[in-house]
Amino acid sequence: AIRMTQSPSSFSASTGDRVTITCRASQGISSYLAWYQQKPGKAPKLLIYAASTLQSGVPSRFSGSGSGTDFTLTISCLQSEDFATYYCQQYYSYPPLTFGGGTKVEIK
Amino acid sequence: QITLKESGPTLVKPTQTLTLTCTFSGFSLSTSGVGVGWIRQPPGKALEWLALIYWNDDKRYSPSLKSRLTITKDTSKNQVVLTMTNMDPVDTATYYCAHPRESMYYFDYWGQGTLVTVSS
Numbered sequence: 001a002i003r004m005t006q007s008p009s010s011f012s013a014s015t016g017d018r019v020t021i022t023c024r025a026s027q028g029i030s031s032y033l034a035w036y037q038q039k040p041g042k043a044p045k046l047l048i049y050a051a052s053t054l055q056s057g058v059p060s061r062f063s064g065s066g067s068g069t070d071f072t073l074t075i076s077c078l079q080s081e082d083f084a085t086y087y088c089q090q091y092y093s094y095p096p097l098t099f100g101g102g103t104k105v106e107i108k
Numbered sequence: 109q110i111t112l113k114e115s116g117p118t119l120v121k122p123t124q125t126l127t128l129t130c131t132f133s134g135f136s137l138s139t140s141g142v143g144v145g146w147i148r149q150p151p152g153k154a155l156e157w158l159a160l161i162y163w164n165d166d167k168r169y170s171p172s173l174k175s176r177l178t179i180t181k182d183t184s185k186n187q188v189v190l191t192m193t194n195m196d197p198v199d200t201a202t203y204y205c206a207h208p209r210e211s212m213y214y215f216d217y218w219g220q221g222t223l224v225t226v227s228s
Binding site for chain 2: 045097
């Protein structure tokens with residue numbers, strides 16, 4: 001199974017900050033990577049697929065990049081509603097589909 | 109508009125079998141490329157993919173749980189059922205059903221999730 005490792009596992013940031021979350025795959029996955037946002041008590045929400053394609057309705061302050069084994073999710077100007085946990089997921093090799101361990105973005 | 113909703117017991121005893129139903133609308137499991145998947149999340153932990161079933165009855169399972177899982181569909185009822193045998197307290201989690209983008213393997217619509225606690 002392909003292991004997905006996210007870093008950091010959590011961090012604090014302020015509204016207006018530019019933040020970057022990293023996801024690393026244990027082997028190359030081309031661009032078969034999705035990012036999700038999850039708020040407490042809610043289901044995950046798809047943000048980005050194919051590593052860099054924004055899901056319809058997702059604000060343009062979210063962006064994704066990378067291919068192969070290293071990927072990043074960037075929020076260009078953090079808003080209050082962006083404080084959440086973010087997960088990456090590979091869909092290059094399956095089964096199993098695998099998720100990263102999550103990155104929690106907290107208010108500083 | 110695609111919606112999914114999970115239903116099933118909130119509490120099961122160790123060794124029992126869990127049966128969860130996903131009832132969906134806005135798409136049909138008789139349409140080529142369409143599937144429904146299950147993902148779970150233990151409290152405070154990460155997401156774990158469990159199983160997927162497709163319009164053609166192709167089924168895929170997490171290798172680590174394959175011996176315990178069965179996924180089936182009832183196209184006429186717009187439902188997908190997941191059974192998990194021999195439940196253990198470590199299986200305590202919120203269980204989500206989700207719709208994968210057609211012919212892809214990431215999930216663009218999710219149910220609200222249902223918390224299942226395994227305890228005697």
